[in-house]
Amino acid sequence: MDHNDHVNLLRAGVPGAGGVWADLGAGDGAFTLALAELLGPGGEIYAVDKDAGALRRQEQAMRARFPEVRVHYRVADFRERLDLPPLDGVVMANSLHFQRDKDRVVGLVRGYLRPGGRLILVEYDTDRGNPWVPYPLSYQTWREVARRNGLARTALLSTRRSRFLGRIYSALSVLAETEEG
Ligand SMILES: C[S@@+](CC[C@H](N)C(=O)[O-])C[C@H]1O[C@@H](n2cnc3c(N)ncnc32)[C@H](O)[C@@H]1O
Secondary structure (H helix, E strand, O other): OOHHHHHHHHHOOOOOOOEEEEEEOOOOOHHHHHHHHHHHHHEEEEEEEOOHHHHHHHHHHHHHHOOOOEEEEEEOOOOOOOOOOOEEEEEEEOOHHHOOOHHHHHHHHHHHEEEEEEEEEEEEOOOOOOOOOOOOOOHHHHHHHHHHOOEEEEEEEEEEEEOOOEEEEEEEEEEOOOOOO
């Protein structure tokens, strides 16, 4: 996958330029860079990862390609509560599958979103793990996890064939502005 593939997986879930987003498990920044392109100069991003080296590599790439986007780098574990401002959106790409207990993390993420805020999940479309992707979740499973954690309007955004584990999907869920289940 290249940068355009990453942008295309997120595009339909990002309502327009600007806004404050976080990328949890941002790593080297494949999807943070995509988010930077979609948010543009008015955007602000919190890139969170427990791997400081990955965030340093990301910072270099971001400075070279999207210097106008404000990015905060946080070395942290997303299983713990993070100190973040109310967010317009969160991206979790290939990072929730390291977590057996999805509800713990998704419950925390829900708490970071402002009403109407968005969570874009990018994952392999399977419930069968392996040593590299220990706890993946299919889109069908994600719909259940999202609903149980108070996220509404879950919809499939895009899919892409993957030689590894069949296919990758991106999905959007929204924290309701009012109670809508
Ligand atoms: C497979 S990489 C994905 C990186 C990037 N999101 C992408 O899709 O290219 C997973 C990343 O999640 C990070 N990660 C996994 N569990 C984490 C946790 N509990 N807290 C913070 N980062 C975590 C890893 O350090 C790694 O950088």
